Amino acid sequence: MTTPSLDTLQTVFGYESFRGDQQAIIDHVIGGGDALVLMPTGGGKSLCYQIPALVRAGTGVVISPLIALMQDQVDALLELGVRAAYLNSSQDWREAREVEQAFLNGQLDLLYVAPERLLTDRCMDLLERGRIALFAIDEAHCVSQWGHDFRPEYLGLSVLHERWPGVPRLALTATATTVTRREIAQRLMLDDAPHFVASFDRPNIRYRIVEKSEVRKQLLAFIKAEHDGDCGIVYCLSRARVEDTATFLCEHGIPALPYHAGLSGPVRAANQSRFLREDGLVMVATIAFGMGVNKPDVRFVAHIDLPKSVEGYYQESGRAGRDGLPATAWLAYGLQDVVQQRRMIDQSEGDDSFRRRLGAQLDAMLGLCETVHCRRQRLLDYFDQHIEPCGNCDTCLEPPQAWDGTVAAQKILSAVYRLWRERGQRFGAGHLIDILRGKLTERVKEYGHDSLSVFGVGADLSESAWRGVLRQLLAQSLLAVDHEGYGTLALTEGSRAVLKGEQTLMLRRESEKKTRGGRASAS
Ligand code: ADP
């Protein structure tokens, strides 16, 4: 038996059957219900509002923050014979006028509008005068003030419920933490709407997190060994690093393009369209790149700086392997990342609760990096989805050993304690490691640190092992980066328990095989 929704799927869109919850969502909205839809990117959210818009009387109004994407969607719909149009700032008034007229005449199935445009008096008046089938709020997580894509205009969208209480509203996002989900429902006044939550697992993506040493060389070795000639994305934190890394890859025979907000609009657009069109290009980018970019055959996503949150990491790494074929999410992470990010949080604007939230997000990300359990399990835990160990991540494939780092941690914490207590001095990671390993550097001599009782007590561990200890102490907040912003280290509340021997500290040790591989590739 065909229903109107299935019929539309087949005759208009040319697809055989629905995926996942699509049918349930579509029928619910056709029946006039509100809904919150959480599906990973590529899951098929668009049909969830496009089909009800076609089946219900009137025009489906789609609120989308991405002007470039609107154009693509409308073009694709027009090709299918769907009467679609958009209103945004890229149009002149004459074009906008035509679209408005078509809407008023009931000649549009779908109308895409940017949120800032929607909230103008002119647009509100227009909508009052036409017939609306539904409101679809795309990228609904933009309403979350804590998220990485917050857009203040989204807060104004609660007005839709007040002015059109009878029109079904559908909020869609690929972001799925329980907190964000609740926040979306609350801010958009979707309290009674059912949540349709799809699985967020991306089984074809192999997750791997490596210890950072010389990151550009590691990246190059990774690409050459596993993804030579493949299309990929490399995420960096700063514009300068984007430029350097793109140049470096090009110099070593990997065709790469930069993308960041400091490039002019035309350059960004040109690089993006080359990336989409050509095979085997690597886009080196800040997180400004990616939202709404739909390239199914991205074979790897690499992060050479630590992402600020698990959620951001999930979104960015999720741009790999949308075609369902094997893909890799590769992340290099080291001591310096923890130092830098803790410092950035300390120096960020905003009140304490804001900083605490950033801190909690970072902690979750660090937890993912330091876990000795399945990465995917940990990642999905964050979205309240629970799975068995996956067999397709680095820890499943080469389980890391855990070792008792309590004594090592005590050595380093007591060095920090002594320097501060006895001399009122604070130092960064490098100098502390030199002291522990008994290295007579200029700095050590200058400060007379060779006379400290802790000098040389850590000669049994390599420098990289010490960096690992420090990194994990920082990750667990058993050591803090100072507030003055020089990257010097200080004790925390938690340090005491370790110093007193009340807490044992099990630390992650990279598997032998991987360490060797990492060294070989970095040399
Ligand atoms: P999202 O918005 O969730 O990222 P899209 O709506 O863009 O995902 O859909 C991703 C791709 O999957 C599109 O190419 C779309 O045409 C296709 N798709 C969606 N639903 C179906 C279906 N039921 N059968 C076949 N293809 C589908």
Ligand code: ZN
């Ligand atoms: Zn796993």
